Amino acid sequence: MSETTTNGLLRFTTAGSVDDGKSTLIGRLLYDSKSIFEDQLEAIKEASTQKGINGPDLSLLTDGLRAEREQGITIDVAYRYFATPRRKFIIADTPGHIQYTRNMVTGASTADLAIILIDARHGLLEQTNRHSFIASLLGLRHLVVCVNKMDLVDFDEARYREIVQEYKSFSSRLDITDITFIPISALLGDNVVDKSKNMSWYGGSTLLHHLENVHVGSDRNLQDCRFPIQYVVRPQTDEHRDFRGYAGRIASGVFKPGDKILALPSGKESTIKEITLGDEKLEKAFPPLSVTMTIEDDIDISRGDMLVRMNNQPDVVTLLDAKICWLGEKPLNTSSRFILRHLTNEVPAKVTEILYCIDINTLHRNEENTMVSTNDIARIKIKTASPVLTDSYRKNRTTGAFILVDPSTHLTVAAGVVG
Amino acid sequence: MTELYNLDHLTELEAESIFVIREVAAQFDRPAILFSGGKDSIVVTHIAKKAFAPARIPMPLVHIDTGHNFLETIAFRDNLIQDMGVNLIVGSVQDTINQGKVQEETGNNASRNKLQTTTLIDTIEENRFDACVGGARRDEEKSRAKERFFSHRDDFSQWDPKNQRPELWNLFNGMHAPGEHFRVFPLNNWTELDVWNYILKEKIELPSLYFSHERECIRREGQILAMSEFLNLREGEKPEMIRIRFRTLGDLTITGAFESEADTLEKIIEEVAATRITERGGRMDDKRSSSAMEDRKKDGYF
Ligand SMILES: Nc1nc2c(ncn2[C@@H]2O[C@H](COP(=O)(O)OP(=O)(O)O)[C@@H](O)[C@H]2O)c(=O)[nH]1
Ligand SMILES: [Mg+2]
Numbered sequence: 062m063s064e065t066t067t068n069g070l071l072r073f074t075t076a077g078s079v080d081d082g083k084s085t086l087i088g089r090l091l092y093d094s095k096s097i098f099e100d101q102l103e104a105i106k107e108a109s110t111q112k113g114i115n116g117p118d119l120s121l122l123t124d125g126l127r128a129e130r131e132q133g134i135t136i137d138v139a140y141r142y143f144a145t146p147r148r149k150f151i152i153a154d155t156p157g158h159i160q161y162t163r164n165m166v167t168g169a170s171t172a173d174l175a176i177i178l179i180d181a182r183h184g185l186l187e188q189t190n191r192h193s194f195i196a197s198l199l200g201l202r203h204l205v206v207c208v209n210k211m212d213l214v215d216f217d218e219a220r221y222r223e224i225v226q227e228y229k230s231f232s233s234r235l236d237i238t239d240i241t242f243i244p245i246s247a248l249l250g251d252n253v254v255d256k257s258k259n260m261s262w263y264g265g266s267t268l269l270h271h272l273e274n275v276h277v278g279s280d281r282n283l284q285d286c287r288f289p290i291q292y293v294v295r296p297q298t299d300e301h302r303d304f305r306g307y308a309g310r311i312a313s314g315v316f317k318p319g320d321k322i323l324a325l326p327s328g329k330e331s332t333i334k335e336i337t338l339g340d341e342k343l344e345k346a347f348p349p350l351s352v353t354m355t356i357e358d359d360i361d362i363s364r365g366d367m368l369v370r371m372n373n374q375p376d377v378v379t380l381l382d383a384k385i386c387w388l389g390e391k392p393l394n395t396s397s398r399f400i401l402r403h404l405t406n407e408v409p410a411k412v413t414e415i416l417y418c419i420d421i422n423t424l425h426r427n428e429e430n431t432m433v434s435t436n437d438i439a440r441i442k443i444k445t446a447s448p449v450l451t452d453s454y455r456k457n458r459t460t461g462a463f464i465l466v467d468p469s470t471h472l473t474v475a476a477g478v479v480g
Numbered sequence: 481m482t483e484l485y486n487l488d489h490l491t492e493l494e495a496e497s498i499f500v501i502r503e504v505a506a507q508f509d510r511p512a513i514l515f516s517g518g519k520d521s522i523v524v525t526h527i528a529k530k531a532f533a534p535a536r537i538p539m540p541l542v543h544i545d546t547g548h549n550f551l552e553t554i555a556f557r558d559n560l561i562q563d564m565g566v567n568l569i570v571g572s573v574q575d576t577i578n579q580g581k582v583q584e585e586t587g588n589n590a591s592r593n594k595l596q597t598t599t600l601i602d603t604i605e606e607n608r609f610d611a612c613v614g615g616a617r618r619d620e621e622k623s624r625a626k627e628r629f630f631s632h633r634d635d636f637s638q639w640d641p642k643n644q645r646p647e648l649w650n651l652f653n654g655m656h657a658p659g660e661h662f663r664v665f666p667l668n669n670w671t672e673l674d675v676w677n678y679i680l681k682e683k684i685e686l687p688s689l690y691f692s693h694e695r696e697c698i699r700r701e702g703q704i705l706a707m708s709e710f711l712n713l714r715e716g717e718k719p720e721m722i723r724i725r726f727r728t729l730g731d732l733t734i735t736g737a738f739e740s741e742a743d744t745l746e747k748i749i750e751e752v753a754a755t756r757i758t759e760r761g762g763r764m765d766d767k768r769s770s771s772a773m774e775d776r777k778k779d780g781y782f
Contacts (some may be wrong), residue, residue, distance in 0.1 A: 144671075
């Protein structure tokens with residue numbers, strides 16, 4: 062019994078237009094990798110028969126809400142898990158409908174890789190472009206474009222090439238370097254887990270093989286030391302009378318006991334005494350570990366502060382240049398006040414300027430359009446009431462990300478990236 | 481060089497869970513951990529201990545007591561409380577019944593599972609909890625697969641699954657109006673097998689019920705139920721000694737046992753890895769309809 066998997070964890074999301082086959086593909090991955098339990102299979106077989114479908118409708122595996130099953134669509138992100146001896150996978154199955162784009166953003170924000178599905182009959186649709194662009198905006202380094210429903214185009218190589226070409230000419234303007242194309246049939250299983258017998262012209266690997274082996278370790282930032290303080294541990298017991306531990310999750314970089322550090326925003330210097338996880342002492346800490354650090358000097362540090370290295374500091378700013386995906390129901394109003402949540406910090410903020418919206422089909426900047434509605438992507442300027450410690454999102458997916466919260470409704474109204 | 485910085489997936493999951501629990505302690509005024517005595521809430525408590533070491537867990541444990549407990553669960557709970565030096569708050573379903581707020585179910589299928597929801601909501605209101613940390617996992621059941629880490633509940637403790645707040649990166653938005661609260665699920669991304677492997681790795685102690693033992697049981701509708709004073713025997717049902725273990729621990733009257741020889745963690749892990757039935761498959765409460773869990777969750781269930 063292997064306790065752990067050799068290639069660790071891969072988080073991926075599925076994207077694409079409605080009915081391109083996202084839920085079916087995930088069902089297929091789970092089914093063929095034997096991750097579906099008998100009672101689940103029985104339940105979906107029964108539901109499929111009720112709907113008058115022959116054989117199990119694999120999309121029912123992920124469409125878990127009553128409304129989803131009734132309408133036959135995915136509304137919210139569903140998370141699914143499976144493991145092979147090589148890797149553990151966390152899948153976010155996201156909705157294709159445009160009005161649920163915010164759920165697609167949710168699924169993509171924590172993913173290492175996105176699978177974009179395209180229906181071989183229809184080619185690229187508006188949602189294909191939107192989702193590809195969002196994946197790029199959210200800093201996903203790896204894309205797998207699955208041209209699905211190849212069975213419905215007679216497994217035709219020419220049709221596949223045509224779509225690949227079309228996608229490439231669109232994606233050349235995106236910020237993603239690792240793009241892999243695979244022709245599949247999610248329904249029948251071709252090239253998902255097993256190699257297709259119908260497409261001998263395709264020499265690449267199957268989807269699962271690719272997912273098991275894609276290298277994402279180097280996506281982590283091990284250079285820039287950033288330790289945002291999440292919580293101050295103060296036992297105040299006799300045994301630990303003067304103990305002050307700084308608890309948090311390493312955002313980036315490698316920290317070791319003995320390292321000289323700088324606390325921001327105070328600018329005070331000290332040295333790391335100990336790094337612990339529970340009662341275990343660590344020789345080094347790096348992302349994504351959650352640890353507790355003690356330091357040599359008694360300086361005032363609290364939640365929202367950050368430990369960094371002297372020679373490598375984040376920007377300390379009250380003015381932010383950012384791209385946002387607007388998630389609110391009503392258009393962005395520049396006279397509104399927001400709470401900006403960034404790392405472990407919450408600060409009052411205003412949107413001072415809307416520079417342009419991005420037309421997701423052409424990827425052009427539309428400077429005439431400064432009306433930011435639900436699901437729009439825009440470049441804006443933000444002013445915060447106190448300084449935040451940021452890096453550009455391109456360099457750092459943790460210190461470069463933020464959300465805007467509407468203080469009157471408490472709802473999350475924007476996802477933002479710095480730079 | 482990057483090889484040195486690879487983590488196995490359990491360590492990565494643990495790091496995520498610690499972050500979530502610390503975020504609860506930092507963002508809320510009156511948080512609590514819902515402690516059922518089952519393995520998932522034991523793991524949550526273990527992770528909370530690591531998150532705040534060497535300090536104590538800065539929130540109480542809350543046990544919703546159906547009154548239909550395995551004795552082992554209560555003994556285990558009391559030991560753990562003492563070891564960790566945390567506060568225990570008990571919400572009693574019996575009290576809720578005595579107060580006339582709910583009616584005890586009658587008949588052969590009677591259970592207190594549904595009644596728990598009222599007691600839970602009352603306990604939350606009485607103690608003005610603004611966040612309740614639970615051990616539920618997304619892989620348990622299909623409507624759970626949609627859960628956020630920070631899951632908002634309105635003034636009536638209701639869950640609105642069609643209208644959840646988007647949850648981006650690890651930026652958890654815990655803002656809420658007075659009277660509202662959050663359910664928080666640090667183990668969201670864990671599978672049953674992850675939990676077992678973690679218990680082995682961390683040498684976490686569990687109630688003996690999880691391990692194979694001889695027990696007086698009855699067989700009902702393909703299930704094995706433990707004998708107890710709370711179980712209403714139907715005609716023709718005869719108690720017998722069976723070698724069983726439990727896969728989840730809930731209300732005694734509905735938690736199915738199954739025949740097993742697995743008496744060590746290693747054997748249990750082997751068994752779980754080979755099992756082809758989900759862990760909630762053994763629970764009568766989920767079998768009532770295909771949206772049973774979603775409906776109960778909307779009402780404020782765990
Ligand atoms: N013929 C064929 N149909 C497919 C394939 N993949 C999905 N479908 C069907 O396309 C429809 C939409 O699939 P679904 O997975 O719900 O799409 P989603 O909206 O992207 O999640 C369903 O009727 C599927 O059975 C495929 O490879 N071939
Ligand atoms: Mg779907």
